[in-house]
Amino acid sequence: MTLQQGVFDGFAVLTLGSALLVVTQRQILHCALWLIATLGAIAGFYVLLGADFLAAAQVLLYIGGVMVIMLFVIMLSHVPLVPQESVKNAQWLPALLACGLTVIGFGWTIGRVSWYGQELPIATNRGEIFEPTTASLGQLLLTELALPFELVSLVLVAALVGAVFFTRRPES
Amino acid sequence: MVPLTHYLAVSIVLFGIGLFGVLARRNVLGVLMSIELMFNAANLNLVAFNHFLSPYRLWGQAFTIFVVTLAAAEAVVGLALVLAIYRHMQTVNLDRFNLLKG
Structure with missing residues (x-):
């Protein structure tokens, strides 16, 4: 190991x-x-x-x-720090079943697919030679991903305004 | 070197734990935390695929940055809603949020 x-x-x-x-x-x-x-x-x-x-x-x-x-x-x-009632709701057993099935299904798929197929490039030995990612990430965000970058800033403004709107106290 | 499938296995188990939390928790804050777990499972997937399948183009990592940003926005709005609901109903239990039930 x-x-x-x-x-x-x-x-x-x-x-x-x-x-x-x-x-x-x-x-x-x-x-x-x-x-x-x-x-x-x-x-x-x-x-x-x-x-x-x-x-x-x-x-x-x-x-x-x-x-x-x-x-x-x-x-x-x-809320009381230690809840008196159960922390699980009534449907926890079906929920556990659904999650188990999801994990087993995905796990089966992961085991079945050969991830290093011919259509995908085989991993190089980047893991051994470390190079910082900040510069290339910044270039990517400001060139090819510039539009999603700006959209995310709009989303953030909307989230801030929404949070202020939802938490303000009603004037009385 | 740790193979890709190990990362995928950790990621899917983490996703399953988060899914169980979303479906079975009563406390709405617990549900929000479980959603964060699922986000992180997806992010781990993206970064692992990026590292193993196209190590010189960082689209997976850039996408992960967007996911983290949107998760932060989601947490802010979700927690603001929780606070607003708490002020009205004095509870954070999801099965008590039945104001719209006929």
Whole structure:
């Protein structure tokens, strides 16, 4: 087992274990903290895949942004920290069945398809020679992906305006 | 080097966990967190395919940046809605959100 495989296995256990805790913990605050662990492990996967900019963006945007908003909302809504009733709804058994079938179906497909077919270029040894991705990502975003880039900025403005609109108190 | 299928396997299991959370959680905040899990599973897929199948063109990573941005926008609007609903109904349980039921 190489070092890379060992690190991968560690990140996989961390991701899946903390993701399981996210959906099963009773206290919603604990769920949020475990979700931070999951997102951090995903950032580790990005580092393993040579995506340095994305790993940084994951930590800054998800852990630093989205999760802080989520913790804010958890603390602003005064729900009891330990819920008295069950955290699962009545349909959890069919839901578990559906998820199991989805995972098995996709897993079967993943195992069946040969991903390095003739129509797809065979991976080069980029994994061994690391090169920073920030410059080429920036070039891509400002040339070929310029239109989606601008559209996303419009979406962000709409989201900000919508958030302010939904949370303002009615004048009385 | 870790093969592509390992990443795909982690990604699909993560997606399944997130899907279960969306379908079975009662707390609307828990559902939003499970949606984030599913987003991350998809992102991991995109980056892994990018790394293994076209390592010199970073379209997968650029797409992941868009997904992360839209996920942030979704979280902001979703949480604002949760707060607005909480102010009206004093609960965050999804099975109590039945105001429109006849």
